[in-house]
Amino acid sequence: MFGTVSSEREVKVPASEAWKLYSTLELAKIVAEALPSLISKINVVQGDGGAGTILELFFPPGGAGLSSYKEKFTVVDDEKRVKETEVVEGGFLDLGFSLYRVRFEVFDKDEEDEYCITKATIEYEVGEESAANSALVSIQPLVTIMEAAALHLIQNHHNKTTT
Numbered sequence: 001m002f003g004t005v006s007s008e009r010e011v012k013v014p015a016s017e018a019w020k021l022y023s024t025l026e027l028a029k030i031v032a033e034a035l036p037s038l039i040s041k042i043n044v045v046q047g048d049g050g051a052g053t054i055l056e057l058f059f060p061p062g063g064a065g066l067s068s069y070k071e072k073f074t075v076v077d078d079e080k081r082v083k084e085t086e087v088v089e090g091g092f093l094d095l096g097f098s099l100y101r102v103r104f105e106v107f108d109k110d111e112e113d114e115y116c117i118t119k120a121t122i123e124y125e126v127g128e129e130s131a132a133n134s135a136l137v138s139i140q141p142l143v144t145i146m147e148a149a150a151l152h153l154i155q156n157h158h159n160k161t162t163t
Contacts, residue, residue, distance in 0.1 A: 001131050002099075005139040006121035011150045013157040015108045015116035019081045021149055022104050022118070025049040034148040036060070038141055051076045054088065065136070066091045071102070081106040096130020099123065102142065118146050 011018055021027055028042045040060045047053025053073040059066050069091025075084040083104045087093055092100035101123040109115035120142035126134050 001128065001134060002123070002125045003134055003137065004121060004123045005137060006119060007139045007143050007146070008117050008119045009143070009146045009150060010109060011116050011118055011153055012114065013116060013153045014113045015081060015106050016113070017157060018116045018118060018149075018153055019078070019106045021153060022083055022106055023049070023076055023078060023081070025053070027104075027145075027149060028055060030148060030152050031145055034152070035144060038144055045070060047073065049073070049076070055085075057091075065095075069093070074101075075103075092124070092133075092136075095126075095133045095136065097124055097126045097133070099125040100137075118149065120146055 021030070025044065025048070028044075031039055032042045037060060039057055041058040043056045043058075045054040045056050051073050054070055056068060056070045058068045061067075069087050070089040071085040072088045073083065074086050075082055077083070085102045087097070087100040103119075103121040103123070105119040105121075107117040107119070109117050120139065122137055122139060122142065124134065124137050
């Protein structure tokens with residue numbers, strides 16, 4: 001069974017500025033600091049934030065039954081402003097998923113380059129014997145991450161333009 005869910009958010013910063021956050025390990029740092037109830041800790045296992053980077057994410061007790069998993073950055077495309085990660089160990093793979101991919105995209109919204117759109121998409125594939133686990137897939141954590149990123153971007157952009 002294959003599925004996909006996504007959500008978008010408008011942010012009042014240029015797309016190039018938003019991509020500087022989404023394309024680097026800075027996003028993981030902000031998530032770990034701003035959202036400890038969502039992700040308790042993030043370790044960089046290998047890499048510098050480019051394709052091939054592996055992170056281990058740890059979750060607080062009481063979440064969706066996941067304690068941790070490792071994800072690998074499979075795509076970091078600066079031209080298209082697309083970043084994809086796939087779970088490579090633990091987490092959803094232990095629950096019968098053969099694929100759990102997260103994609104972040106950043107788009108220009110207007111010609112003046114004042115606004116952008118950030119989009120998060122989850123693509124997953126789960127075997128029929130574990131199909132009930134597809135109910136665990138939720139875009140809400142990624143919406144929360146996009147909200148925290150937007151707040152960080154807007155505050156930093158405002159600080160840059162007023163100093």
